[in-house]
Amino acid sequence: MTMTDPIADMLTRIRNGIQVRKKIVEMPASKIKSSVALALKDQGYLRDVEAAKDVQGFGLLRLHLKYDQDGRSAITELTRISKPGCRVYVGSKDIPQVRRGLGTALLSTPKGVMTGKQASEQGLGGEVLCTIF
Numbered sequence: 664m665t666m667t668d669p670i671a672d673m674l675t676r677i678r679n680g681i682q683v684r685k686k687i688v689e690m691p692a693s694k695i696k697s698s699v700a701l702a703l704k705d706q707g708y709l710r711d712v713e714a715a716k717d718v719q720g721f722g723l724l725r726l727h728l729k730y731d732q733d734g735r736s737a738i739t740e741l742t743r744i745s746k747p748g749c750r751v752y753v754g755s756k757d758i759p760q761v762r763r764g765l766g767t768a769l770l771s772t773p774k775g776v777m778t779g780k781q782a783s784e785q786g787l788g789g790e791v792l793c794t795i796f
Contacts, residue, residue, distance in 0.1 A: 671743045681736045692722030698776035708737050740796040754788040766796030
């Protein structure tokens with residue numbers, strides 16, 4: 664069965680894993696998912712990202728979720744913005760701020776997946792994938 668929105672599936676797996684306090688969340692791997700996961704790790708929302716193979720030899724992405732000492736997740740809110748039915752594109756001057764700069768917007772730009780801050784510094788616009796707080 665083909666998936667129409669793999670990024671939304673990835674974000675849902677992360678949200679579900681956080682709700683049940685899982686340490687590791689696994690999902691099928693792809694280049695865009697790996698890029699999003701690495702951007703989340705660079706911003707401090709994930710502890711680690713691993714690429715592995717499943718039993719049948721297909722690519723698997725293993726995300727290690729990050730919690731503080733009280734058991735609260737580093738990710739409070741994870742929202743998909745651009746969807747297959749309604750793509751959202753912004754210019755470098757129109758990149759959304761998440762919670763007045765406390766959160767992060769992830770964009771798919773011509774130079775790869777990056778945060779809104781990185782994209783605006785480089786003068787790039789692109790598709791707003793998701794917002795994280």
